[in-house]
Ligand SMILES: Nc1ncnc2c1ncn2[C@@H]1O[C@H](COP(=O)(O)OP(=O)(O)OP(=O)(O)O)[C@@H](O)[C@H]1O
């Protein structure tokens with residue numbers, strides 16, 4: 001448990017999903033920079049690193065045998081096959097962060113969000129990020145300039161499938177202007193952190209206030 005203005009709080013799992021290129025990596029980086037007490041969950045993947053990606057920071061890059069071993073050893077909180085590669089969330093760091101009262105941020109697909117939701121429904125807050133248009137989505141994938149034309153075509157093909165799961169999320173944000181989308185996502189997180197059920201020390205806090213009257 002952590003403490004916020006003297007009141008003990010329970011950590012939450014904040015999940016962002018979107019079709020590839022809608023902007024969740026950008027938003028997660030902005031959130032981590034600005035919000036204290038928020039820890040990024042670093043996933044394992046069998047995908048090859050993109051230029052500039054750092055092992056242990058952006059992902060843990062592993063081969064299929066290592067990934068399968070992690071699944072068999074129950075080391076992943078959730079995992080899924082996305083665009084022909086495997087991705088998963090290492091369990092131990094998330095459990096340690098939550099136990100220490102931190103909030104944990106996840107950039108995962110709809111299958112992972114579904115698995116987290118069924119494990120810990122009251123601790124998960126999920127946000128689906130949409131692009132303002134299909135043209136903008138494709139443009140962003142090209143501007144990012146980190147995937148081949150073939151990979152981009154594949155991701156655009158699957159964007160519709162990913163988007164069809166928007167209604168399983170708690171919130172939906174259209175990322176047109178990045179500043180506005182960031183403010184929206186931040187407001188969601190701040191409001192969720194103030195929910196009474198997460199401020200587990202509030203009963204004691206109010207009792208103390210009343211005793212002083
Ligand atoms: N509101 C925005 N307007 C214009 N460009 C944006 C906006 N948001 C993000 N981008 C750009 O779009 C590209 C894709 O964004 P990002 O990598 O964050 O997407 P993603 O959803 O994490 O994709 P993936 O699922 O493939 O990892 C990046 O180059 C990013 O700088």
Ligand SMILES: Nc1nc2c(ncn2[C@@H]2O[C@H](COP(=O)(O)O)[C@@H](O)[C@H]2O)c(=O)[nH]1
Pocket residue numbers: 017018019020043044047078079080082083087088089107108109110111112113
């Ligand atoms: N279910 C999970 N999905 C994950 C995880 N880590 C990332 N992802 C999702 O995969 C796609 C592709 O990511 P990219 O980095 O190759 O562009 C994207 O939708 C991510 O959100 C994970 O641990 N579990």
